[in-house]
Amino acid sequence: MLNYLKELCAINGTSGDETAVRNYLQEKIQNFPHILEMRTDALGNLLVHKKGKHFPKHTVLIGAHMDEVGLIVTGFRPDGRIVLDTVGGIDPDVVIGRAVQVPNVGIGVVGSVPVHNLSPKQRDEKPTKKDLVLDIGARSKEDAQKLVHYGDSVYYYSEWTELGGNKVASKAIDDRFGCACMLKMLEGEIPFDTWFAFFVQEEIGLRGSKPASFAVNPDFAIILETTTAADLDGVKGDGAVCRLGGGAVVSFMDRATIYDKELFRMAFEEAEKLNIPCQTKTRIAGGNDAGSVHVSRDGVRTMAISIPCRYLHSPFTVAQISDMEQSYLLAEKMLFKIHEL
Template sequence: MFLGELSEAMGVSGAENEVRNLIKEEVTDYVDEVKTDTLGNLIVHKKGNKSLPSLLIAAHMDEIGLMVTNIEKNGLLSFKPVGAVDKRILVSKQVVIGDDKVPGVIGAKAIHLQEPAERKKPLKIKQLYIDIGAKDEKVAKELVEIGDTATFNTKFSQLSKETVKGKAFDNRVGCSLLIDLLQQDYDFPFYGVFSVQEEVGLRGVGPAVYDLNPDLALVLEGTTASDVPESKEHDYSTIVGDGPALTVMDATIIPNRSLLQELITIAKDEEIDYQFRKSTSAGTDAGRIHLLKEGIPTAVISVPVRYIHSPASMLDLSDYQAVNDLVDKFCVKLAQGGISLERSN
């Protein structure tokens, strides 16, 4: 499935070129207009009936990763995290660096050489390095440059009939869903925004959406699933296999109540299982979109993902399909003139 290609593509915040090119090639035949703005957001438009409300659906292309900040004399690479990278999981992970995808391994002082006290603490970023096998600084500089980004070298695969694993499901899963929806025909003005730099502060989507000023907006995401050992059930953010996760509040938005209720009603009418995202931390591009102009009614629909922001995440394809079905039914109802919302909460 195309989600696999998107997952394996390299697209650390600020370096989303490969992902953008894949998406552009995939959607161009299905839309009326395609453009890339100065920041690198990919914006597409299907014209539709102007008497109907316009809908914008956004999904961010970027992923968390690393950036090379220095090339040492011994050929090792110093780096900094890009986005919320958990430094505890970095040691020994395979990465690829830059446009040429130079392979490397994240290394640290061997455990045999560590003092007893060192072994009890997570290693700090400054104690880690990327080893690309270069014997010295000169050789390393022939392969990489300061400012190059690195991502985990993870292959997408299917673990069971319903379960797949890969990297960057936050938020290549949202991109894949948006691509699916753009291939359908809905008779309303439809904007799609594949945004950049979400993982470093929701930076890209605001400029992309500002001039579009849609009547309604949905943000498609991959979100944290905490249904794992040592997590208490009442603390689960979402549960894999329980359907689309609807946000009621997070650190950046309280979604438009009537829009959220419309999604709930459709889910019930269509017998689509759904759940509420229980965590109120973090945020999505919705946090920027809903504040633009005089305010844009916005809601967030997510696919639950285990081990988010790690080298390998997992999701259930039934959740993916349920999100697709829910948004599709919403779009059908909108095209039939069955949705009318105030531009305020």
């Protein structure tokens, strides 16, 4: 799974521009056993139906989103610099002062006014979207437009980095982790026939999951995701929300969903039986595709299993490998247990 994740994180695909991610997934999945159907819908969602050992009691959808947060070209300046806007929730201070990937160009930089030329007040003011100006080396608008076009996607530049304590840092772990987890399920045997949905456009409002869940029409859904951990220096108690190393995060509620109570309880019971840690969020925060899936058609019983991540939506999101493995085990178990309901 870690190898899938590493490869998936290196691929660029922001909301509305997920083709490269989908191509990678399709290429892998077409060689996996017992694939009944694989199709791409009008928005770009990839829907995969895999045969299990048994005929399913319920229609179950497992979902994760393919898109990552990124940047989009909105304009050109006479001096050759390129104006960017954010795609998804990005704080401009994790973009300025670093290199970015510009398709068709290679490396560009989002610079900043040199600190020497800022007033003491300006030095303490957070950058805003106005500061998101890309430099590819072009000296004129015409120069820049030879290689870059309106609407082009621009991506974080970050290499897969191994940190201490079994942790890794990379862009796009949100939500290539979910995609990697689903690939691992798809490559092996599963207990019951299951739909696997790789969604588009989560980061701009849980959009791809709407038509995908309509199409699959599931009874139950498991969303595999990432969620904010704030177990930072000196953060005690509930402010941490969840902690790296604390295992899978199963939420009872976030800003988009009140999760199915029975599935919530069941997850903790099964984790205990598996002897793996499992935690919930101590703040009502965030949201994911469960928000649109659970209200699809006449309603879907939905749960989310997430890995805790520090610095989500940044070039270097930090996650712990043990949490990934335990989340996978729990998801695999829940896929089985749902059919006992």
